[in-house]
Amino acid sequence: MIVDTFVFGMLENNNYLLVDEISKEAVLFDCTQYTDEIEKSLNKHNANLKFVLITHGHFDHTLGLAKFHEKNPEIPIYAPIGDKELINETDAFVDRFLGGLGKIEIPPVTKYIDSNEELFIGNNKIEIINSFGHTKGGVCYFIDDKLFSGDTIFLESVGRTDLPGGNFEQLKSSVKNIINKLADNVVIYPGHGDLTTIKHERENNPIL
């Protein structure tokens, strides 16, 4: 499978497009902005976007969804059920932390999902791993030896826990769970910053 990375927005969020070369199905992880670059990448791979998966409810991972939905009303957007409240309060959250961005639309999520949701790209199942702590309901998505970790794990770091819904002890146990569960060779695609691996984080992540 192929991953294309897009860095968008003032917080330099990573949005990832994962393409299955066999089925030509694709999934977009997080949507900070929706630009032509994403469409170009889909065209380049001759792929169809099957759905968008949101790792957690922070605005910098969801602000592009309104435009995305306007252009692609038929493509479903899935987000974790535990962050439903946070997503529905995106306008208040942005007001409090940024202000002056003008009217923010509530991200148009098609369906809120839990870890039992059965999602596939081609024949590849996407495992939804609960990883609460950075937010109340954030998740990571695991497929094809790749972990799309949102703001749970970064290269030699972890997500902040001082925002509403954050909980350091919970985040620590979420990170431990992931490190214990997944194999060394799994590549971690975080919501910000550089790629890493389970092996590297097992050996270097200060939270452990």
Ligand SMILES: [Zn+2]
């Ligand atoms: Zn976040």
